[in-house]
Amino acid sequence: xxxxxxxxxxxxxxxxxxxxxxxxxxxxxxxxxxxxxxxxxxxxxxxxxxxxxxxxxxxxxxxxxxxxxxxxxxxxxxxxxxxxxxxxxxxxxxxxxxxxxxxxxxxxxxxxxxxxxxxxxxxxxxxxxxxxxxxxxxxxxxxxxxxxxxxxxxxxxxxxxxxxxxxxxxxxxxxxxxxxxxxxxxxxxxxxxxxxxxxxxxxxxxxxxxxxxxxxxxxxxxxxxxxxxxxxxxxxxxxxxxxxxxxxxxxxxxxxxxxxxxxxxxxxxxxxxxxxxxxxxxxxxxxxx
Amino acid sequence: xxxxxxxxxxxxxxxxxxxxxxxxxxxxxxxxxxxxxxxxxxxxxxxxxxxxxxxxxxxxxxxxxxxxxxxxxxxxxxxxxxxxxxxxxxxxxxxxxxxxxxxxxxxxxxxxxxxxxxxxxxxxxxxxxxxxxxxxxxxxxxxxxxxxxxxxxxxxxxxxxxxxxxxxxxxxxxxxxxxxxxxxxxxxxxxxxxxxxxxxxxxxxxxxxxxxxxxxxxxxxxxxxxxxxxxxxxxxxxxxxxxx
Numbered sequence: 001x002x003x004x005x006x007x008x009x010x011x012x013x014x015x016x017x018x019x020x021x022x023x024x025x026x027x028x029x030x031x032x033x034x035x036x037x038x039x040x041x042x043x044x045x046x047x048x049x050x051x052x053x054x055x056x057x058x059x060x061x062x063x064x065x066x067x068x069x070x071x072x073x074x075x076x077x078x079x080x081x082x083x084x085x086x087x088x089x090x091x092x093x094x095x096x097x098x099x100x101x102x103x104x105x106x107x108x109x110x111x112x113x114x115x116x117x118x119x120x121x122x123x124x125x126x127x128x129x130x131x132x133x134x135x136x137x138x139x140x141x142x143x144x145x146x147x148x149x150x151x152x153x154x155x156x157x158x159x160x161x162x163x164x165x166x167x168x169x170x171x172x173x174x175x176x177x178x179x180x181x182x183x184x185x186x187x188x189x190x191x192x193x194x195x196x197x198x199x200x201x202x203x204x205x206x207x208x209x210x211x212x213x214x215x216x217x218x219x220x221x222x223x224x225x226x227x228x229x230x231x232x233x234x235x236x237x238x239x240x241x242x243x244x245x246x247x248x249x250x251x252x253x254x255x256x257x258x259x260x261x262x263x264x265x266x267x268x269x270x271x272x273x274x275x276x277x278x279x280x281x282x283x284x285x286x287x288x289x
Numbered sequence: 290x291x292x293x294x295x296x297x298x299x300x301x302x303x304x305x306x307x308x309x310x311x312x313x314x315x316x317x318x319x320x321x322x323x324x325x326x327x328x329x330x331x332x333x334x335x336x337x338x339x340x341x342x343x344x345x346x347x348x349x350x351x352x353x354x355x356x357x358x359x360x361x362x363x364x365x366x367x368x369x370x371x372x373x374x375x376x377x378x379x380x381x382x383x384x385x386x387x388x389x390x391x392x393x394x395x396x397x398x399x400x401x402x403x404x405x406x407x408x409x410x411x412x413x414x415x416x417x418x419x420x421x422x423x424x425x426x427x428x429x430x431x432x433x434x435x436x437x438x439x440x441x442x443x444x445x446x447x448x449x450x451x452x453x454x455x456x457x458x459x460x461x462x463x464x465x466x467x468x469x470x471x472x473x474x475x476x477x478x479x480x481x482x483x484x485x486x487x488x489x490x491x492x493x494x495x496x497x498x499x500x501x502x503x504x505x506x507x508x509x510x511x512x513x514x515x516x517x518x519x520x521x522x523x524x525x526x527x528x529x530x531x532x533x
Contacts, residue, residue, distance in 0.1 A: 020297075058320065058323075058324030058328060062328060062329065062330070063324065063328055063330065071532045071533050072367045072533070073367055073378070073528070073531065073532050073533055074532045075367070076367040076368060076369060076372060076378060077528060077532075079368075079369035080369055080372060080373075083369060083373070122374060123407070125424075126408065126412070126416075126423060126424055127408065127409075127412055127423065129425075135422070135423060136422075137411065137415075138412075138423070261409075261411075262409035262410070262411055262412075263409075264406065264407065264408065264409065268524075269376070269406075269407070
C-alpha cells in the first residue's frame with residue numbers, strides 16, 4: 001500500500017516515490033497496470049465460485065464437498081458410462097449373440113473386427129506382433145496352423161483360459177524334454193530331427209531310423225502322420241510354419257529342452273464382449289477354420 | 290500511523306522477518322497438509338494390498354537403480370482413456386508400502402501400474418534382454434546384463450527393517466525368513482512356497498532361469514513386474530462406495 005500523505009516526486013525520473021527511503025535510496029511508486037490488477041481480482045472472485053461448486057475447504061470432520069457434488073472418481077465413472085452408452089447397442093448385441101451369429105452378421109462382424117483390432121494392439125501385439133504375425137515362441141495367428149484349434153469356439157477357449165497360464169481350465173501339457181530327461185539318446189534325437197526336417201523339406205536321404213523313433217515317441221501327441229493334435233496342443237510338423245524354428249538346430253533344441261509356451265488367460269483382465277470381439281478378429285486374420 | 294506502515298519492523302529486522310515467514314508458511318502447511326492425515330476421503334484401506342516379498346523388494350530396488358521410472362509411470366489416473374487402456378485407476382493404497390513411490394510422470398513407455406500378469410515370465414525376460422526381439426519398433430534399452438548378474442541380497446533384511454520403521458508391516462518373522470523366502474519364490478514346485486504365500490498372500494513363485502547363478506537380478510525384477518497392480522481384486526472393490 002502506498003502512503004499517499006507523502007507526495008514526493010523523484011527529481012531524476014519525475015515519478016512519485018512511495019516515501020520509503022533506505023540509506024538515501026528512494027523507492028519509486030510504479031504500480032501494476034490496471035488491466036493486470038483487474039484480472040487478478042477476477043481470478044480471486046473465480047476462486048470463490050470454485051470453492052462453492054467443488055470440494056475445497058478442509059474442516060475438522062471432513063471437507064466441504066461443493067454444491068455440484070463432484071468427485072474425480074465419480075467423473076471417470078460417468079465418462080466410462082457415457083462410453084458404454086455410445087458403444088451401447090453394438091456391444092449389447094455382441095454380448096447377446098453367439099460367436100457364430102456375430103460372424104454371420106456382416107455389420108456386427110465388422111464392428112467386432114474393429115473393436116477386436118484395437119484391443120489386439122494394446123493387449124496381444126507385444127507377443128503376437130502388430131499384425132498377428134508372431135515371432136519365435138509366439139505363434140503366427142495369420143496362418144492356418146493351429147496349436148489349439150482355429151474354430152471360433154476353440155480360439156475363444158484359448159483366449160478365455162490361456163495356455164499353461166495357471167488357469168485351471170487352461171490348456172496344459174508340454175512338449176517333453178526328451179534330451180534333458182534322458183528319454184532319448186543323442187543319436188535318436190539326431191535321427192528324429194532329420195526325419196522332422198524331411199517332413200516339410202523332402203529329401204532323398206534315408207530317414208527311416210528317425211521315422212521309427214517318431215512312431216514310438218512322438219505319434220501319441222503329434223499323430224502318426226505328424227499333422228498334430230489340437231487336443232494336446234501338439235503342432236502340425238509338416239508345414240513350413242514354425243513356432244520355435246524348423247531348421248535342424250532349433251528342432252534339436254526343442255527335443256533336448258522341451259517347450260511349453262505361456263499364453264495368459266484373459267478372463268479377468270478383459271470383459272466378455274472384448275474377448276468375443278477379439279475371437280472374431282483373430283478368426284478373420286486368415287487362419288480361421 | 291496506520292498498521293500498513295508497520296512493515297518497516299519486518300523489513301529492517303531479519304530475525305523478525307524470518308519468524309514472520311515461518312509463521313506464514315506454517316499456516317499454509319497446516320491448512321494444506323494436515324487435513325490429509327485425518328480426512329476420511331484421503332485415507333483408504335484396500336483389501337489385498339500387502340508388503341513386497343523380499344524378492345519383489347529386491348526387484349524394486351533394481352527398478353529404481355536402473356531408472357525405469359524415467360520412462361515409465363506407475364499411476365493410472367482417473368481419466369477415461371487411461372482406464373480404457375491400462376485398467377482400473379490406481380488407488381493411493383496400492384502404493385502405500387512404496388518408499389519412495391514410483392508414480393512418475395514421464396511416459397516414454399507405457400504405464401506399468403497394472404503390468405503384473407499381463408505377459409508371461411518368458412516374455413518379460415525376453416523383452417528385458419532385448420525389447421526389439423518381441424516389439425520390433427521399441428526404443429526401450431536392453432537390460433541383458435541383468436540376466437547375468439547375481440542378485441546381491443545380503444542387505445535385504447536391513448532394507449526390510451528400515452521399511453518396518455517407516456511403517457511397512459514387516460514382522461520379525463518375515464525379516465528373519467527373508468533369505469528363505471527369496472529362494473522359495475524361485476522354486477515353484479517346492480513346499481516352501483506355501484509358507485511364503487502364508488506370509489505374503491497371492492505371492493507367485495517364478496521359475497528361475499539363472500542357470501549357474503542361483504538368483505539373478507532379472508529374476509528379482511521379473512518377480513516385481515509380475516505383481517504390479519495384481520494384489521487388489523477389483524471384483525471385490527466397491528467403486529460406488531469409494532467415490533472421492
